[in-house]
Amino acid sequence: MRLTTRTNLAARILMACATNGDRLLRTAEISELCNCSTNHAAHVVQRLHAEGFLTTLRGRTGGIRLARAADQISIGTMFRLFEADIPFAECFDAEHNSCPLTETCRLRSYLERALGAFYHELDMVTLEDLVRGNCGLAKLLAMHPAPPAQCGAELGQGG
Numbered sequence: 541m542r543l544t545t546r547t548n549l550a551a552r553i554l555m556a557c558a559t560n561g562d563r564l565l566r567t568a569e570i571s572e573l574c575n576c577s578t579n580h581a582a583h584v585v586q587r588l589h590a591e592g593f594l595t596t597l598r599g600r601t602g603g604i605r606l607a608r609a610a611d612q613i614s615i616g617t618m619f620r621l622f623e624a625d626i627p628f629a630e631c632f633d634a635e636h637n638s639c640p641l642t643e644t645c646r647l648r649s650y651l652e653r654a655l656g657a658f659y660h661e662l663d664m665v666t667l668e669d670l671v672r673g674n675c676g677l678a679k680l681l682a683m684h685p686a687p688p689a690q691c692g693a694e695l696g697q698g699g
């Protein structure tokens with residue numbers, strides 16, 4: 541099992557925005573922070589915006605930031621939305637399924653249960669859980685000069 545690059549990048553972008561609070565991030569900054577091309581970043585930002593996770597401000601001083609508080613953003617919800625287009629197995633896609641075992645396959649129900657458990661775990665995680673008190677992450681993603689108060693001493697050591 542492997543997450544799509546798009547979902548992984550969406551998580552990185554949300555963490556970058558959460559770390560930077562009200563500080564608007566530009567696509568080029570996101571691209572650098574998240575180690576991806578500007579095209580790829582722009583594409584995922586567009587989707588996150590369309591799904592209501594991000595607010596975008598256009599113009600020379602524009603950029604993106606979270607559309608709601610980090611503790612109101614469910615990682616499970618985001619994963620479901622971003623992974624929804626890609627069926628986990630062929631038989632999960634009724635329209636294109638050609639697996640000859642579909643009618644008798646027991647594996648299918650176990651996969652459904654395993655996937656349900658996977659999302660259930662992520663449903664209990666918010667974006668806030670990923671960034672709160674994570675000074676190492678703040679050190680990597682914070683654009684503003686002042687790091688989160690609780691990380692000041694740790695980040696000041698340059699380690």
Ligand code: SF4
Pocket residue numbers: 629630631632639640641642643645646647648651
């Ligand atoms: S083998 Fe079973 S789980 Fe795999 S695609 Fe076919 S029906 Fe689905």
